[in-house]
Amino acid sequence: MDVILFAITAAVALIGAIAMLVARNAVHSALFLLLNFAAIAVLFLLLQSPFLFAIQLTVYAGAIMVLFLFVVMLLGAERVEDTPDRIAWQRPLALGLGAALVAVAVVSVLRGAWEVPPGGEAAATFGDPAQLGALLFTNYLLPFQVTGIILLVAVVGVAVLNQRGRTTSTVKRAPSGD
């Protein structure tokens, strides 16, 4: 029964991903991506890990996609613009990099042939949030903290970029006001 469930869920995830790329409307794309996230969450459930299921739903479906939708709705940017790409070399570069990624994936699958990847300690305690938390705060403390710092840098960056625009606008406005 697990295999059937896996096949259905994987098919849904793939359909969601492809439809997300094909959809002409940004809100529809966001919804197909949501479908994809939900299918991935169910895959975690099939791997006996309700913790990752809940995290996938909370973080990706509950937070990130809501922000995406919020921005799309707020800017009214749901229609695809008909103007050609301004950055001409973007598309061939994307195709090339995509092909490289597929090649790397195929090579790693052929070489590794279904072995447990490195870092498999979590596999024994895959579903238990307490064990996962303990691992994060002992063995993987450095990567965990580094991730946190990267996110913090992103937040600071947003604040700085926003601040720069604000100061120049006030400088411009000051002479006319006085």
Next chain:
Amino acid sequence: MNWLNILILVVQAFIITLAVTTAFAYLTLFERRLLARFQNRVGPNRAGPGGFLQPVADAVKLFFKEDIVPAAADKPVYLLAPALAVIPAIIIWAVIPFGCLNVNWDYRACFADPRTSEVRNILQIAEINVGVLYLFAVTGIGVYGITLAGWASNNKYSMLGGIRSSAQLISYELALSCAVLGVVMTYSTLSTAEIVYLQGGLWGIVPQFLGFVLFMVASTAEVVRAPFDLVEAEQELVGGYNTEYGSMKFALFFMTEYIKLIAISAIAVTFFFGGWRFPGLQTLGQGIEALAGPVVASLVVGLVSLGAFLLKLVAFLFVSVWIRASWPRLRYDRLMTLGWKWLLPLGLLNLVYTAVTFVIVPDQRLASFILLALSLITLAVAIGFSSVPRPVDNVTYVKDLRQGSVAPPPPAEAGESQAASTSPRQPASSRG
């Protein structure tokens, strides 16, 4: 997992869905009658004895209304939105234990530690080790129904309602998570059944009083209920996100709102008021077992625990209706200030209190009361600081003019008011 277990699960899910939708129908009657009492009216009392058939009449009316899809709406999303709203509201119930009835007719299993022995409780659909996270995951998805309804209707009022909803729900989800995280830290578990078990001695409201207050405010905002119902503010937005919805699709949104309210009250009962537990329940089980055997004892314990849970739930719903009857709607900037500048810092403070107190004081009971004292002090200080600025009183009263105690208004203001009175006031006067 064999087919019998799956069948039991399906029956459980079916019953809880039916029960929740029925509860929704009668909650509307409960609310309308209570609101009427609060406003010194009678309320709906004509359909059936005491208005008992009013929800049925409403449902029939909504079923037979014409089903309209606006021509300019995004049809697939427009049709999907009510379903996306109502499904999370119902599946929240999967992890809430609303009583304890052991499958093997053994009431003692209900009072045994769920960490060492399996409870096999038939009154909880799914006991998973991350129940609290599941609750958050599902409430997080609940945003989509409202937001998408606002977008797909292709109406500016709906859109404003949708945007408001996503901003509000994202802001208050943080405070809500902080409040619940305090409970998780207190009992160091994410399982709802274990949280209920560990509240056997002392209900969660004692160690987490601050968390409880935060939870009540944030959850009211999370289910977009008065005084936080800016999403469907009738005076500004017609009906908000559901302006363009009619018939059963509107009923689904209505249902979502009330089922979410019941669910969030049930969660509050589970986290802060001991869930289905009640003092003396175990003694009752022992007495009945001595009189009539274990099967009857487990049945009685099951029914009484369910009754205790429902009683607490109704008390919460009553408070919720009371709040709706008593408070005016918040202004949007005040809403954001409350969420980000008050609830979130207080929530973080509560986490610090909880962590530090439980590490310093090893005795759980003593630590709980220390936390209660800290919470009360913090709340008193916060309320003292957060006094709302008083509205500027620039009204000239007739009695003041008669007494001559008030000087005539300063020239600048007089000029302004004159300019205002001489300027054309077509739009304002056409309203009256």
